[in-house]
Amino acid sequence: MAGPVIELQTTAVAVGGEMVARDPEGRVVFVTGALPGETARVELYDERSRFARASVIEVIDAAPGRVSPPCRHVGRGCGGCDWQHIDVSVQTELRRSMVADVLARDGGVVDPVVETGEPLAAAGLRTTVRGTAGADGRFAFRRRRTNQPVEVDSCLVAHPLVEELVAEGRFGRAQDVTIRVGARTGERMVLTSPSTAGVRVPDDVKVIGTDQLRKGRRAWIHEEVAGRTWRVSAESFFQASPEGADALVREVQQLVDRWAPEHTRLVDLCCGVGLFAGSILSEEPGQRVVGVERNASAVADARHNLADEPVRIVKVALGKWQPSNAQVVVADPARSGLAREGVWAVAETGAELCVLVSCDPASLGRDARLLGEEGYRHAGSRTLDLFGHTGQVEVVSAFVRDLQS
Numbered sequence: 135m136a137g138p139v140i141e142l143q144t145t146a147v148a149v150g151g152e153m154v155a156r157d158p159e160g161r162v163v164f165v166t167g168a169l170p171g172e173t174a175r176v177e178l179y180d181e182r183s184r185f186a187r188a189s190v191i192e193v194i195d196a197a198p199g200r201v202s203p204p205c206r207h208v209g210r211g212c213g214g215c216d217w218q219h220i221d222v223s224v225q226t227e228l229r230r231s232m233v234a235d236v237l238a239r240d241g242g243v244v245d246p247v248v249e250t251g252e253p254l255a256a257a258g259l260r261t262t263v264r265g266t267a268g269a270d271g272r273f274a275f276r277r278r279r280t281n282q283p284v285e286v287d288s289c290l291v292a293h294p295l296v297e298e299l300v301a302e303g304r305f306g307r308a309q310d311v312t313i314r315v316g317a318r319t320g321e322r323m324v325l326t327s328p329s330t331a332g333v334r335v336p337d338d339v340k341v342i343g344t345d346q347l348r349k350g351r352r353a354w355i356h357e358e359v360a361g362r363t364w365r366v367s368a369e370s371f372f373q374a375s376p377e378g379a380d381a382l383v384r385e386v387q388q389l390v391d392r393w394a395p396e397h398t399r400l401v402d403l404c405c406g407v408g409l410f411a412g413s414i415l416s417e418e419p420g421q422r423v424v425g426v427e428r429n430a431s432a433v434a435d436a437r438h439n440l441a442d443e444p445v446r447i448v449k450v451a452l453g454k455w456q457p458s459n460a461q462v463v464v465a466d467p468a469r470s471g472l473a474r475e476g477v478w479a480v481a482e483t484g485a486e487l488c489v490l491v492s493c494d495p496a497s498l499g500r501d502a503r504l505l506g507e508e509g510y511r512h513a514g515s516r517t518l519d520l521f522g523h524t525g526q527v528e529v530v531s532a533f534v535r536d537l538q539s
């Protein structure tokens with residue numbers, strides 16, 4: 135059922151990628167499909183007492199930076215990318231300003247230094263896509279705001295090895311379909327839930343169902359990042375693209391070189407398959423690294439990937455970890471952020487530098503405030519566009535312990 139239609143003006147970008155406006159009563163409205171500084175007719179689809187959500191149905195006065203979505207599936211309702219109507223360079227600046235705003239407002243950081251990091255292509259990089267099986271078992275993304283499938287035969291943001299499976303694969307009646315590739319090794323994998331019934335893909339593709347994972351079967355691909363080969367299993371996290379992962383490693387390494395070049399002990403919190411534990415190098419001999427991770431699949435991969443390195447992987451949830459001493463903590467938590475228990479763990483290591491890799495600006499704001507309470511001063515952030523054509527952003531921040539506090 136259609137909601138009420140009103141006209142309003144957007145002012146700023148909100149965390150998550152919607153634009154902020156106010157309705158005639160002064161209530162905040164989060165608008166999808168807009169840019170800051172636009173006048174538009176919008177349809178309200180979620181009304182609460184303190185705020186509402188709306189989507190643009192007609193732009194009356196467009197802001198500079200509005201473009202026609204480059205992917206034809208946006209017009210068909212595909213919910214995969216929410217910023218295709220925004221020019222790519224404007225997307226980059228909006229992500230930067232979103233992060234600066236949240237650090238100032240929620241993080242309590244005065245005049246935060248937030249820069250844009252090295253540029254990454256907006257299209258053709260993503261090595262993992264998640265969707266469902268639509269009509270005839272074709273790959274489908276979810277329609278915006280619903281669970282309905284939108285079958286697609288191409289994907290602008292996906293790596294070509296992924297896109298080929300999006301176009302040609304058949305996925306039976308799977309509720310969830312994950313396509314994942316190693317862009318630099320050429321290896322490909324499809325994970326379907328609840329089973330692999332009806333899946334048809336080329337012979338080179340490893341196919342596994344969540345029913346088989348539950349029975350202990352495993353499947354993995356390999357990817358190359360930061361000069362190493364990484365085993366990545368079906369249930370392990372890996373960054374959105376090898377180019378993005380390389381950029382993250384370079385950003386983290388630069389901060390470590392600047393603030394703690396002589397460290398010998400590093401902790402990688404939420405280490406996944408060991409990306410930072412195995413890539414961040416000290417100039418000092420005898421470096422020892424501890425990785426902390428709770429996911430069994432990622433722990434097995436990390437131990438395999440770093441078997442020849444002076445790295446110990448501890449399988450434990452952050453809140454139960456007994457912190458070991460370190461001069462540097464690199465933390466790359468899930469969307470919920472480090473939260474109080476993670477920040478406590480950082481502080482207990484005694485580290486002088488915490489490099490926080492955040493995939494959600496809202497949790498970055500909360501973590502920045504908590505780190506501040508533990509004496510860690512925000513020394514700068516850089517944004518990376520790992521998720522082109524979306525309002526998502528990856529942020530690498532340095533927090534330096536102020537021994538005076």
Ligand SMILES: C[S@@+](CC[C@H](N)C(=O)[O-])C[C@H]1O[C@@H](n2cnc3c(N)ncnc32)[C@H](O)[C@@H]1O
Nearest residue numbers: 371404405406409427428429451452466467468
């Ligand atoms: C964003 S990923 C980062 C992984 C890795 N740093 C990388 O770059 O590939 C977050 C990781 O944190 C792990 N994780 C989430 N919550 C955790 C917790 N409470 N304790 C330990 N690990 C956790 C997840 O399993 C996941 O591997």
